[in-house]
Amino acid sequence: MTDQHSATVVAPAAGDPAPAPGAPLLRVEDLEVVLPSGATTGTVIDKVSFAVDAGRTTGLIGESGSGKTMSAMSIVGLLPPEAVTSGRVTWRSEDLLTAAPRRLRQVRGREIGVIFQDPLAALNPIQTVGRQIGEILRRGGMARQQVRVRVLELLDRVGIPDPDQRIDVYPHELSGGMRQRVMIAMALAGEPQLIIADEPTTALDVTTQARILRLLADLREQEHLALLLVSHDLRVMAHVADDVVVMYAGRVAERGPAREVLERPRHPYTRALANNVPAVSTRSAIAEPLQGAPANPFERPAGCAFHPRCPLAQDRCRTEVPVLREVEPGRFSACHRAEEVLP
Structure with missing residues (x-):
């Protein structure tokens, strides 16, 4: 070594x-x-x-x-x-x-x-x-x-x-x-x-x-x-x-049991990652490219760091940093609209 x-x-x-x-x-x-x-x-x-x-x-x-x-x-x-x-x-x-x-x-x-x-x-x-x-x-x-x-x-x-x-x-x-x-x-x-x-x-x-x-x-x-x-x-x-922690721009976006997080994501970033890999995604056999570039942790945008790339972004997402919260037993998401992520 x-x-x-x-x-x-x-x-x-x-x-x-x-x-x-x-x-x-x-x-x-x-x-x-x-x-x-x-x-x-x-x-x-x-x-x-x-x-x-x-x-x-x-x-x-x-x-x-x-x-x-x-x-x-x-x-x-x-x-x-x-x-x-x-x-x-x-x-x-x-x-x-x-x-x-x-x-x-x-x-x-x-x-x-x-x-x-x-x-x-x-x-x-x-x-x-x-x-x-x-x-x-x-x-x-x-x-x-x-x-x-x-x-x-x-x-x-x-x-x-x-x-x-x-x-x-x-x-x-x-x-x-x-x-x-x-x-x-x-x-x-x-x-x-x-x-x-x-x-x-x-x-x-x-x-x-x-x-x-x-x-x-x-x-x-x-x-x-x-x-x-x-x-x-x-x-x-x-x-x-067994368990996964999804990170974005130096913060936890989502965490929980691996199978549930990857198959039923409760954060738009996790969903975008999963849809970018057909073998992982259960919703599409065709990869959907993840749009935009990752946020720089030294220059995070205001609010949710993922909002410039997020299709669900609203005004609140651009101004208020979401708190990592339990959205269902054992599942945590740092998204204001976590309940709307599931199709």
């Missing part, structure tokens, strides 16, 4: 038992992130709230620039500390936003694993994949004679063929799918309870995407993991996620 990532990962240690499946494991409440933009600053993540339950997959979806990755990376302290200005990130019963740097280094890897979007950029090009995975284990105190055996087990666990040969190769000698499997092996090395996967299939062909998603789903079930999956691809979410 790169120095930034490898230095923050430690090996597992005995800890509290994981919550029962379906129980809250992680809660993000009113998260706010402020970043510089030229001579000024902007609130790029604005009061974002969601939860990840034990044994379930929560998806963060939206177009590029919606704030998905930034929200996910803030959970494990991979943003500058001064950027996160308010909110809570409760891991079990502990607020990670107020945790000391030493404690965050313990959480990353041992309790929460991270799979980065571009494995070729995240992996160290001058170290073999076996050495990079082994570094995580050595940092946790594993005896050197045990490290290679454990690395081989991890490579085999994520479906890399001939692990005894692949353990000594460099990242550039592997295909994109194999590199992503190495990243998954590194995330598993700490035996975490939660894995954050940031666009893990973006650069892969369709067949390899399916294999990686199947691997993540199998690992979640067999290792009793929770998964926070970041993706712009609704087809990915339709196949993998």
Whole structure:
């Protein structure tokens, strides 16, 4: 791994038992992130709230620039500390936003694993994949004679063929799918309870995407993991996620059970995303292109950020920011006209 990532990962240690499946494991409440933009600053993540339950997959979806990755990376302290200005990130019963740097280094890897979007950029090009995975284990105190055996087990666990040969190769000698499997092996090395996967299939062909998603789903079930999956691809979410959080311009537009949100959206943005993917949409066999460009979080329009692209926009939408509200049991929407979205 790169120095930034490898230095923050430690090996597992005995800890509290994981919550029962379906129980809250992680809660993000009113998260706010402020970043510089030229001579000024902007609130790029604005009061974002969601939860990840034990044994379930929560998806963060939206177009590029919606704030998905930034929200996910803030959970494990991979943003500058001064950027996160308010909110809570409760891991079990502990607020990670107020945790000391030493404690965050313990959480990353041992309790929460991270799979980065571009494995070729995240992996160290001058170290073999076996050495990079082994570094995580050595940092946790594993005896050197045990490290290679454990690395081989991890490579085999994520479906890399001939692990005894692949353990000594460099990242550039592997295909994109194999590199992503190495990243998954590194995330598993700490035996975490939660894995954050940031666009893990973006650069892969369709067949390899399916294999990686199947691997993540199998690992979640067999290792009793929770998964926070970041993706712009609704087809990915339709196949993998239990719950979804739809983000737009740094805010939550809608959240709820994945199947219900994708099949019966209660926000015009979610409906537009679903109708843009025929395999997801239940209302049309023909894709309907999403009109307009995504809003810039640094320059959000007044009122609802989606209103310049919304066919339901009214005067109220142009002046009043909608509150995320429960529109039916377990379903939340930040739309003034959520009850009218269903056809």
